[in-house]
Amino acid sequence: MVIEGLFYTEEHEWxxxxxxxxxxxxxxxxxELLGEITFVELPAxxxxxxxxxxxxxxxxxxxASDVYSPxxxxxxxxxxxxxxxxxxxxxxxxxxxxxxTMKITDISTIDNLLDSKKYEExxxxx
Amino acid sequence: xxxxxxxxxxxxxMLAVIGSTIDNLFSDIPAELMTNEFNLPKGLTEQQVRGALAxxxxxxxINLTCFLGGGFYDHFIPxxxxxIISRSEFYTAYTPYQPELSQGTLQAIYxxxxxxxxxxxxEVANASLYDGGTAIYEAMMMALRVTGRNKVIIDNSVNPIxxxxxxxxxxxLSIQLEQIECTDGQANRREIFKKLDNDTAAVILQNxxxxxxxxxxxxxxxxxxxxGALMIVSCYPISLGILKTPGAMGADIVVGxxxxxxxxxxxxxxxxxxxxxxxxxxxxxxxxxxGQTKDKLGRRSFVLTLQARxxxxxxxxxxxxxxxxxxxxxxTALVYLSLMGKEGLKETAQLCADKxxxxxxxxxxxxxxxxxxxxxxxxxxxxxxxxxxxxxxxxRLIEKGFAAGFPLSRYYENMENAILICVTEKxxxxxxxxxxxxxxxxx
Numbered sequence: 001m002v003i004e005g006l007f008y009t010e011e012h013e014w015x016x017x018x019x020x021x022x023x024x025x026x027x028x029x030x031x032e033l034l035g036e037i038t039f040v041e042l043p044a045x046x047x048x049x050x051x052x053x054x055x056x057x058x059x060x061x062x063x064a065s066d067v068y069s070p071x072x073x074x075x076x077x078x079x080x081x082x083x084x085x086x087x088x089x090x091x092x093x094x095x096x097x098x099x100x101t102m103k104i105t106d107i108s109t110i111d112n113l114l115d116s117k118k119y120e121e122x123x124x125x126x
Numbered sequence: 127x128x129x130x131x132x133x134x135x136x137x138x139x140m141l142a143v144i145g146s147t148i149d150n151l152f153s154d155i156p157a158e159l160m161t162n163e164f165n166l167p168k169g170l171t172e173q174q175v176r177g178a179l180a181x182x183x184x185x186x187x188i189n190l191t192c193f194l195g196g197g198f199y200d201h202f203i204p205x206x207x208x209x210i211i212s213r214s215e216f217y218t219a220y221t222p223y224q225p226e227l228s229q230g231t232l233q234a235i236y237x238x239x240x241x242x243x244x245x246x247x248x249e250v251a252n253a254s255l256y257d258g259g260t261a262i263y264e265a266m267m268m269a270l271r272v273t274g275r276n277k278v279i280i281d282n283s284v285n286p287i288x289x290x291x292x293x294x295x296x297x298x299l300s301i302q303l304e305q306i307e308c309t310d311g312q313a314n315r316r317e318i319f320k321k322l323d324n325d326t327a328a329v330i331l332q333n334x335x336x337x338x339x340x341x342x343x344x345x346x347x348x349x350x351x352x353x354g355a356l357m358i359v360s361c362y363p364i365s366l367g368i369l370k371t372p373g374a375m376g377a378d379i380v381v382g383x384x385x386x387x388x389x390x391x392x393x394x395x396x397x398x399x400x401x402x403x404x405x406x407x408x409x410x411x412x413x414x415x416x417g418q419t420k421d422k423l424g425r426r427s428f429v430l431t432l433q434a435r436x437x438x439x440x441x442x443x444x445x446x447x448x449x450x451x452x453x454x455x456x457x458t459a460l461v462y463l464s465l466m467g468k469e470g471l472k473e474t475a476q477l478c479a480d481k482x483x484x485x486x487x488x489x490x491x492x493x494x495x496x497x498x499x500x501x502x503x504x505x506x507x508x509x510x511x512x513x514x515x516x517x518x519x520x521x522r523l524i525e526k527g528f529a530a531g532f533p534l535s536r537y538y539e540n541m542e543n544a545i546l547i548c549v550t551e552k553x554x555x556x557x558x559x560x561x562x563x564x565x566x567x568x569x
Contacts, residue, residue, distance in 0.1 A: 039409065039434065057443075059434040064443070 001028040003094050007070060007110060008119035014094065015070040017110060022071050025098045026058060026089065029123055034060040037086045042078040043100055049073065051109040056099050058089065067099060070113055072106035190529040191557050193485075195507045195548025196336065197258065197285045198397075199386040201364065201474070202552050203462070207388045210461045211454060219396075220450045221253060221414050225430045231453065232428035236416040238460040245366050245463070246380040247373025248402035252413035253451040258383025259291035261399030262330065262360050264412045264446055265379040266292065266301075268403070269328035269356040271410045271445065272378075276302055277325045279318055283308040283335035284360060286537035311339040311499035311509070318346065322353050328379075332360040333372065337534075337546065338482075338507025339499060340369060347376030356407075363387050363400070363459075365505045367475025379403045388462025389455060398455035409435060412446030477551035478506035485549045485558045492566045498544050507548040509534065513569055516545040522568040528561055 002008070007015045012030035016023040031037065041057040049055055049069040056067040078100045082088060089097035104110070114122060132140075141147060152160070170178065192200040211217070215230055222228040235253045242251035255261045266278055280289065282305050289305070296303060302325075306317045313331055322329065329350050334340045343359060350357045359372035361382045372380040384398030385391065403411055409432060417431030437444035466474060486508050490497055494513035512519055516533040523530040531548070534541040549558065 041409070061434075062439070064434040064440045066443070 002116045002120045002123070004116045006094070006116060007113035008116065008122075009068065009070050009113060010122060011068050013067060013070045015110075015113065017071075017104070020104045020107065021076070022073065022102045022104050023098050024055065024067075024070060024100050024102060025093055026067060027119075028093050030058075030065075031090050031093045031097070034058060034063055034065060036061055037089045040082040040086045040089070040099065042080070042082065043075045045075050045078060047075045048105075049075070049102075051106075051112065058086075069102070070109075071102065071104050072109045073102040073104040075100050076103050077101040187524060187529070190524065190527055191553070191561070192529045193531050193547050193549060193553070193561060194529040195338075195550075196532040196546055197287060197362075197383055198391050199362075199364065199506075199548065199550055200391060200552055201386050201388075201550050203388050203390065204465050206465055207458060207461050211457050216457055217454065219452070219454050221430070221453055226428075229428055232416050232430070234457050234460060235414075235451070235453065236418055236428050237464075238456045239416060241460055241463045242400050242402050245363055245371070246361065246377075246400075246402045247371040248377070248380050249405040250408050250411070250415070251400065251402035252411055252415050254384070254453070254456040255381075255399030255401055255413055255448060256452060257395065257397040257399045258285070258360065258381065258385075259288040259399070261381035261383075261401050262288045262358070263292050263295045264399075264448065265358045265381045265401060266296075266328060266330060267446065268379060268407070268410050268412060269358060270301070272356060272407055273327040273354065275325050275327035275355070276300065277304065277323075278302070278328050278330065279304045279306060279321050279326060280330040281306050281308055281313045281318070281332065281335070283311065283313065283337055283339070284330055284332040285336050288360065308335065308337075311335070311337045311501050312341055313343070313346065315346065319349055322349060322355065324353055326350075326353055326355040328356045328358050330358045330360070333369070333375075334362055334365055334505040334507065337499065337509045338504040338548070339501055340365075340503045340505050342370055343372075343375045343377070351376070362505070364471070364475055364478065367471040367473075368479065369475070369505065373402075378407065384455065384459045387459035389458055396452060396455055398452050398459055400456075400459070408432060410445060411435065413448045414451050474551050475505075478549065481551065481553055481555075481558065482506040482508065482549040484555070485547065485553070485561070488558055488562045489547070489565065492562060492569070494569055495565070498541075506550060507546055509544050509546050512543045512545060515542050517542075519565070519568050520545065523561075523564055526564045526568070528564060530561060530565065 012027045014025050014027050037058055037060050039059040043055050051072045052068050054066045055069040058065050058067055079098050222231055225232060239251040255264055278301060304321050306314050308314055331343055347357045356378035358379045359377040361372050363382055363384060364386045380402045382400055384400045414430055415432050416428055419427055419429055421427045433439055435445040437449055489495055489510060496511045498509035498511050520530050520533055532546040534544040534546055
């Protein structure tokens with residue numbers, strides 16, 4: 001399941017961009033591969049990351065995966081609901097399952113992301 | 127028969143490919159450790175081997191009256207400990223690799239973890255680590271992960287053997303390690319607070335410290351927490367029968383050597399590292415953790431839990447390379463603690479303290495023998511200054527049948543005459559009197 005209007009990475013993160021703000025999460029495909037998610041290690045608010053830097057860690061019963069930042073920016077808000085109900089990522093990865101919001105400090109990093117069509121094609125090729 | 131599976135020709139071919147020589151491949155080993163000849167005599171019969179080994183073993187002094195401590199202690203071990211741990215259902219050195227199949231082993235580890243939590247007054251314990259030294263190193267690394275900082279302050283009255291281990295573990299890591307010299311046998315608050323800043327990940331302390339002195343680190347915990355750092359306390363589990371626990375002082379990670387809980391000193395191992403912490407840090411903890419749950423029929427059962435911390439899942443980002451535990455030693459500790467019970471442990475600790483106090487008064491009454499520190503609070507070890515070099519006196523006392531103590535000059539400067547003496551519940555009034563007499567004649 002891929003949502004139109006979002007940006008994607010080949011590591012299966014999504015970013016919803018509005019002005020200089022991005023909301024970040026992992027894709028439907030990613031949560032499906034991980035299985036039942038049991039823990040999310042959220043980034044600290046104020047953390048500055050470059051595109052492809054480690055941003056968060058998502059743990060399931062069978063794996064622990066790094067979530068890489070799709071853009072270069074600063075973490076402004078985290079979804080602290082995930083601390084008690086990490087399964088929100090399985091249930092609704094594009095809405096309630098968001099991980100954090102970021103202020104984009106290098107807007108050109110968006111150009112490196114895939115749009116929904118390209119990501120869908122990429123998934124087919126896997 | 128050759129145990130090397132390739133021929134000289136093949137070796138030559140392989141070396142030609144990499145452009146090296148055999149000697150070159152071993153060049154990292156210092157020359158003085160290399161040898162060209164091995165003392166490998168012809169085979170002997172089993173009976174001859176036993177005779178030869180017994181002869182070597184006879185060179186050990188095994189019947190010395192032990193006043194030697196320094197992190198490893200001569201406590202009484204009830205015979206039932208061995209009987210129980212020797213049961214074939216239990217008898218393994220490791221966490222099982224098909225863990226949930228071995229419910230009994232997992233239950234024992236779970237109960238061990240519970241016992242360590244109660245003993246240290248902490249919220250969560252792991253399934254054990256190799257020994258007290260590796261446990262303190264793992265605690266330090268855990269604090270670095272929790273805080274994302276890089277500086278560690280360590281009191282130099284933490285067991286010097288542990289500090290040597292930390293040094294070698296961290297030699298190639300970029301950790302800023304600040305050692306603070308203790309003052310009059312106590313953690314030096316002024317210096318610790320001076321070094322404590324917002325880059326500090328942890329302050330590492332020990333209670334009772336290597337000199338046997340006891341302390342209450344509650345004030346240090348407050349200061350450490352104000353800076354967002356963690357307080358790590360290494361402790362002597364038997365002492366917790368009567369002393370204020372690290373948990374009550376506000377420690378964030380508690381570690382220690384578990385040998386005193388039912389394990390013999392046995393020339394250096396196998397020993398037991400224990401670790402407990404606050405629940406909020408559990409995901410940063412190293413080692414295995416057993417959890418209690420229910421199976422699909424609703425029956426109480428046990429599992430290895432929070433495994434995403436470990437290297438078979440998290441690979442290079444694992445919290446530690448520890449992927450097993452000291453299962454048999456942890457079981458020993460559990461069985462020992464269960465047999466002693468709350469009251470038994472208290473009584474043992476009280477006996478140690480009382481007998482040590484008696485020995486302290488007896489020994490300091492000898493002309494020329496003085497207490498090293500002004501502070502009089504100790505658990506079952508204390509430091510005395512002799513009128514001559516401690517190592518010489520200790521050597522003379524071995525001939526008289528005593529392992530009289532530890533010469534502190536081995537690890538500390540300006541302590542040539544200082545001896546660390548330990549008294550456990552096993553020592554009798556008569557033995558203490560005999561030590562006092564022998565010491566007086568050896569000065």
